Structures are given as C-alpha cells and as structure tokens.
Amino acid sequence: MKKRFLFLSVCMALAGSMGAQVKKNVNTDPYPYGNPVIRHMYTADAAPHVMPDGRVWMITSVDHENGGGYSTMHCYHAFSSSDMVNWTDHGEIFHVNDIRPKDAPASDKWAVWAPDFIYKDGKYYLYIPIRIQHGAESSQEKRKVTAYLAVAESNSLTERFKVLTPQIKETRGIDPAVFRDTDGKIYLYWGSHMAAQLKDNMYEFVGKPVKLEVDTDRFMEAIWMNKHDGKYYLSYHTKYGNKIDKNHPDDPNRKPSELAYSVGDSPMGPFKYGGVMNYELGVGVKNGPNLPGYDYVPWRLTQSNHGGIVEYHGQEYLFYHTSALSSWRQDRFQGPGTWTQRSVCIDELNYRKNGSIVPVKQTIEGVAAVKINQPAVVNLSLKQASLADGESASVSNVNLGTGYYYFSAEVSGVTAPLKIEVRTGATDGKLLGTLLVKKDGYVDTSLIDANGKQTIFLKAVGGNVQISACSFFAGNVE
Numbered sequence: 001m002k003k004r005f006l007f008l009s010v011c012m013a014l015a016g017s018m019g020a021q022v023k024k025n026v027n028t029d030p031y032p033y034g035n036p037v038i039r040h041m042y043t044a045d046a047a048p049h050v051m052p053d054g055r056v057w058m059i060t061s062v063d064h065e066n067g068g069g070y071s072t073m074h075c076y077h078a079f080s081s082s083d084m085v086n087w088t089d090h091g092e093i094f095h096v097n098d099i100r101p102k103d104a105p106a107s108d109k110w111a112v113w114a115p116d117f118i119y120k121d122g123k124y125y126l127y128i129p130i131r132i133q134h135g136a137e138s139s140q141e142k143r144k145v146t147a148y149l150a151v152a153e154s155n156s157l158t159e160r161f162k163v164l165t166p167q168i169k170e171t172r173g174i175d176p177a178v179f180r181d182t183d184g185k186i187y188l189y190w191g192s193h194m195a196a197q198l199k200d201n202m203y204e205f206v207g208k209p210v211k212l213e214v215d216t217d218r219f220m221e222a223i224w225m226n227k228h229d230g231k232y233y234l235s236y237h238t239k240y241g242n243k244i245d246k247n248h249p250d251d252p253n254r255k256p257s258e259l260a261y262s263v264g265d266s267p268m269g270p271f272k273y274g275g276v277m278n279y280e281l282g283v284g285v286k287n288g289p290n291l292p293g294y295d296y297v298p299w300r301l302t303q304s305n306h307g308g309i310v311e312y313h314g315q316e317y318l319f320y321h322t323s324a325l326s327s328w329r330q331d332r333f334q335g336p337g338t339w340t341q342r343s344v345c346i347d348e349l350n351y352r353k354n355g356s357i358v359p360v361k362q363t364i365e366g367v368a369a370v371k372i373n374q375p376a377v378v379n380l381s382l383k384q385a386s387l388a389d390g391e392s393a394s395v396s397n398v399n400l401g402t403g404y405y406y407f408s409a410e411v412s413g414v415t416a417p418l419k420i421e422v423r424t425g426a427t428d429g430k431l432l433g434t435l436l437v438k439k440d441g442y443v444d445t446s447l448i449d450a451n452g453k454q455t456i457f458l459k460a461v462g463g464n465v466q467i468s469a470c471s472f473f474a475g476n477v478e
C-alpha cells in the first residue's frame with residue numbers, strides 16, 4: 001500500500017516536473033484535423049455522459065494556456081454535442097477558488113484534477129479531486145501532496161456548481177468516477193481502485209470504501225466504470241516507465257503509458273485483467289503529420305493517458321486526450337507538444353465477440369457525425385396502472401430505436417419507499433433501469449441498453465403504487 005502511494009507520488013512529481021516545461025503558443029492557424037475535438041483551449045480528463053436533454057455532455061479539466069504543470073489546473077468547462085463532432089463550450093462551471101478556503105496558506109498550490117459528474121433527481125453532481133501541493137516548488141517538498149474528493153451540485157450544467165461538501169470522508173486520492181447501475185444504485189470509484197456505494201445524499205457512503213480486486217499490479221490512476229453487455233469494465237491508466245526515447249519509442253523494456261481494463265460481474269468486482277484498451281498516445285495514428293525525421297506523429301513522445309467511455313446511439317466511444325493541439329500551436333508539429341497542454345480526442349471503442357476490448361484505433365480525423373432519426377420522447381401507451389408489490393404492467397411493440405437514455409413516470413399512492421423496475425421481454429427480463437420512488441410525484445432514472453423493439457415490463461418491488469405518464473426520453477435532442 002505504502003509502496004504504491006510512493007510510486008504514484010513519484011509519477012506525479014515526474015509528471016509535474018515534465019509538465020512545468022513552458023512552450024509558447026505561437027501558431028494561430030486553425031488546427032487542420034478533427035481530433036482533438038476542442039480546439040480553442042486546452043482540455044483534459046474528459047468525463048462524458050448522455051444527459052436528459054439527449055445530448056452528450058462532457059466536463060473536462062482545463063490545462064493552462066501557458067502550461068506550467070499540473071498545479072496550474074484550476075477550473076472545469078462543460079461542453080455538449082448532439083453528434084460527437086460539433087461541440088458547444090458552455091463555459092467555466094467550477095473554479096478552484098469556489099472551494100479553496102480564503103485562509104489557505106499562500107504556499108499551498110490548490111488544483112482541481114480529473115472530474116466526473118452525474119444527473120439525479122433534477123440535479124447534477126460534480127465529483128472533484130482536490131489536489132494540494134504543499135510547500136515550495138523546488139526541492140523534495142514538491143512531493144508533499146494532499147489529495148481527496150469533494151462534491152458540488154447545480155440545477156443545470158450551464159450554471160456554476162456550488163460546493164455540497166468540501167471533502168468526502170475517507171477519500172484519499174484522485175480521479176473520481178461515478179456510475180449508476182440498472183438497479184438504481186450509484187457507485188463512486190477513485191484513487192488506487194477504491195470504491196463505495198453512494199447514499200442518496202450523494203456525499204456519504206453505504207458502508208466503508210473497499211479496495212477493489214483488479215487482478216493487475218499495473219493499476220495507477222484514472223479509474224472509469226462502463227457496463228457493456230451485462231459485464232462491468234473497470235478501466236484505468238497503467239503505471240509507466242521512463243521518458244519515451246525518440247529513437248526507440250516502443251522499447252519493450254520500458255513500461256508504456258496505456259489504458260487497460262479489468263472485467264467483473266458486479267460493480268464492486270472482483271475484476272479480472274482484460275488487456276489494453278488504449279495504447280500510448282499517438283501509437284498507430286495514420287494519415288497524421290510525422291515528427292520530422294521519424295515515422296510517427298509528434299505527440300507520440302508524450303505520456304498522459306486518461307479515458308472516459310460513453311455509448312451514444314449504438315456505438316461506444318473512448319474520450320481520451322493527446323498533445324496533438326499543443327504540438328500544432330507551439331511549433332506546427334515539429335515537436336511533441338507539451339505534457340500538460342492536452343486536448344480531448346474521441347475515437348470508437350469496440351468489442352470482440354468474446355467481450356474483450358479491441359484496443360482503440362487512435363485517429364487524427366476523429367469519429368463520423370452521429371445522425372439520430374427518431375423522436376426525443378416515446379410515451380408508453382399505458383394510461384394508469386395500479387401495481388401491487390411484485391406485480392408488473394407490460395406494453396408491447398415499444399420502439400426504442402437506437403437508444404433512449406432515461407425513463408420517467410408519475411407515481412401516486414406511495415406509502416413507503418419502493419422501486420419500479422424497467423425490464424424487457426418478461427417480468428424478470430433484462431433490467432434497463434430502476435426508478436427509486438420515495439413519494440408521490442415525478443420520478444426518473446437513467447437506462448442502459450434501452451434500444452430496439454421491445455415489450456416493456458414495469459414491475460413494482462417493495463410496495464404498491466399507481467403509475468402513469470410513463471416515457472422513455474433523451475432519445476434525440478429536444
């Protein structure tokens with residue numbers, strides 16, 4: 001445990017010192033390719049999710065225009081897209097000054113690193129890794145670091161988030177990832193493969209955090225949970241070795257900076273090592289510019305890998321970041337770009353028949369624009385159903401097309417908390433999502449794998465309830 005923390009600290013110190021390199025952004029010509037997708041500023045650590053408006057949203061870290069290392073990461077931006085190609089910048093939604101106490105020692109450098117977020121009951125929750133570098137920039141002191149998680153909330157992704165709790169208890173470490181399973185339970189993952197189920201208040205845990213079994217000693221950071229075909233894929237950035245040698249970038253004796261994954265049958269594992277999901281930055285990129293004198297793209301020489309996965313209308317995508325844009329803006333691809341001036345890229349994520357992941361083919365072109373041809377909302381033809389505990393109502397021939405990401409209903413007659421399961425095919429068929437009902441009124445939840453023509457079963461579990469106005473939504477942009 002101690003050893004791993006030391007390793008992480010050394011990597012961070014190494015990253016910090018490499019990132020401290022400052023290169024001027026002198027080239028103002030438009031960036032000529034599709035990846036990265038955000039080109040007017042530096043963005044990193046994207047957390048992508050489909051939101052109730054049917055758009056894909058990502059909240060990203062912001063790398064400083066002037067570089068200067070990871071301690072200069074001070075804010076988050078929100079971006080959204082309806083096709084994965086054209087992105088709208090909704091501006092800064094959180095700044096480190098929104099959380100740093102006014103009386104914090106001036107010598108402490110506060111930064112906000114890779115975030116994640118989730119929608120629940122009309123609110124958005126933003127999980128923030130606070131990273132405080134204590135003491136002077138020089139000497140050994142640089143390695144003294146405090147890192148923990150905070151959570152902020154907002155009524156809208158375009159409004160500033162307000163701190164809900166400045167420090168979630170028992171969260172030492174960085175890189176939170178938040179995941180809602182189809183049974184309605186929400187899990188927080190962070191740091192060195194820690195995890196816990198979140199309580200309804202979104203900042204306390206049900207029980208104690210657990211260190212997950214990930215079946216590898218290469219786990220370093222950047223944990224992410226993705227459910228695919230009923231299996232739980234935990235992905236992460238691997239521990240890596242020395243700086244890449246220009247002349248031997250694929251030196252087999254150097255541990256590469258990759259994203260790998262482990263697979264499990266439950267959100268809390270255990271997980272079995274599955275393989276590489278994303279090779280080092282710039283590996284195998286075709287049609288790009290070559291580093292002068294070499295046969296690979298210039299940013300192939302930088303090490304920082306961080307992944308976020310989202311499924312959108314039948315295709316999964318890996319969001320990661322590269323230094324391609326800094327390489328362009330600093331010297332027109334003559335050099336590798338700066339370590340901490342990263343930019344979000346998107347490429348397809350595909351699986352083999354046996355469930356293993358095909359390592360992502362990184363591209364300079366980016367992905368094709370998604371076209372959605374279906375209504376935003378599908379109302380269930382179910383006027384009102386009275387369900388006793390364990391009973392279900394069904395509607396056949398529901399066309400969920402290429403995907404609907406949320407489900408809502410009006411409920412009444414609620415006397416105690418209960419669940420309404422949304423299933424396909426049978427009362428005990430595939431679970432797409434679960435409404436957690438506490439009182440009469442409107443209730444909604446996210447869904448996984450809600451697509452195609454289906455017979456939908458709505459099943460009351462734990463109490464009696466009347467349901468009406470049932471809709472699948474977020475199937476297109478409102």
Ligand code: FUB
Binds near residue numbers: 044061073113114
């Ligand atoms: O961006 C700051 C840190 O670098 C993140 O928290 C890590 O995952 C790595 O991307």
